[in-house]
Amino acid sequence: MTPDGSPPAASLPQPNPSRRRSDVIERTLADISHALEHALFAEETARRNGLLQALDPRVKVLAMLALLLAVALSHSLAVIGGLYAVTLALAWASAIPLAFFVKRVWLFLPFFTGVIALPALFITPGPPLAQLPLGLAVTRAGVTTALFLLLRVSTSVSLGALLILTTPWNDVLKALSVLHVPDSFSLILGMTYRYIHLLLRTVSDMFLSRKSRVAGRLSGAEERRMVGASAGVLLGKSLHLSSEVYLAMQSRGYRSHSRVPGLAAFAMRRRDWSALLIAVALAAAAIVLGR
């Protein structure tokens, strides 16, 4: 008997790892946790002492745009490869773990770019490099086109990742003012980022509450119904949230033509000017050499 007089609970079976559950609840919870971890890691790397972290966010935005332009305009694999090497060097100098940085870019590349690059191997006209069954042939021009695509995308994504991993998201938004992005647009982007976190936690709580009440396995139809119902509830919650947030803004005097906070006092120092000059010179050299 237990201390409060109730009969003892029946013993629980020994957990068997081979019977591990893997359903939509587990997958969703894992994905949410992964997304939140990613955001947290980016915030943490942005606070580290590193080369890019020390620069004015506006310089980073402008430098990234200049180098993106160079990647897009260069017609030399060696030059684009060189720019990719520069991103790796900058990641290392900014205290970003290289393995993480490379994995972050290349893990998703096959899904998005590979799908486009793969057919180019076969359909680009030119002398065949290798003959495959079913009359398919990989052409030299096809390999070059696919390599260009993969290298351009990986270098561009790496440049974007460098900006995000070395700059607090809030500062990235403020830095957009240098491109004359309206403050109200930055405000909306900032609010979107802030409330995505809240809604992710809401979804996580919804699925955890489901998990605590699901004893068996759900069928495919039940899973689809549950996901649909959760999406509906989340939409309702987000609509309610948006109207309440607007009331909170109104309550503190917001009008559609109001000023919004956002223009923090960024100050350009000598090293910021030097960094900008180097980035622009590098981009110009890449464009000239890659012609």
Added chain:
Amino acid sequence: MNNEPAFELRDVAFSYEGKQPALVNVSLTIHAGERVAILGSNGSGKSTLLKLLDGLYFPTQGVVRAYGQPLSEAAFDDDTFNFAFRRRVGLVFQDTDVQLFSPSVWEEVAFAPMQLSLKSGEVEARVDGALRALRIEGLRDRAPHRLSGGEKRRVALASVLALQPDVWLLDEPTAGLDPRSQCWLIDFIAEQGQAGKTVITATHNLSIVDAIAGRVFVFDESHRLAAQGTPEEILSNQELLLACNLSHAHRHRHADSGQEHSHPHSRPPAHAHDAESMRLTPEVQSPRHQTKELKDT
């Protein structure tokens, strides 16, 4: 307190989408400099009342006046009126995630002063002053979604304090706060009252009422004003509190005598129950401290 009415409601009714009544025939007056508590159970219309007082909702019937001026959509369409009203009245929402919509604490607190078209230096001075007053200078660059519940509440208060309002509207300010933060909040409300501010607090936390208010309005579950009076008058009226679902009766055993009896509780017990029940608030009870409605005992 002076005799100038800050708010007057005459026969006010409000319903959501024209169907769901939230307030029914409410008439009341709140004077400038007064500290008032709006008491009512969940869903009795307290939050709706605060939004009416803040000119965010408008009555479907009757009139709400602030400093003698009727509050209407047309009135708030006038930028001058909107500016003057928003500068004087600040609302702290119950849900801090609604109130804190900016990407950083500094921007959150700067939001209201920016709407007042103040110069940058003055905005910074107000933000720094509010952060200092709430002792949250260390949070200035943090993202609101990374803060604890107590920190979020302080930032929400700072975001209104930077407005330097004459009227504070506080919606369930102690919700989700630990006891220490609740004590701090009560002191904050008292300070605002001593500074001559009008403080209107919606709550169902009876244990803080006499510390935060000189007058109490009680709403019942039919969304009507059931009573008004001093905290002593209201808190001693067990019949009223039971009828408005603000109190309950429970059965418990006294540790010393072993006797059992039932009686209503509207605040934490002042007398000795058994050791376990003494640690509990009225809302959280163990199986040994079971709630039992009066009608059942």
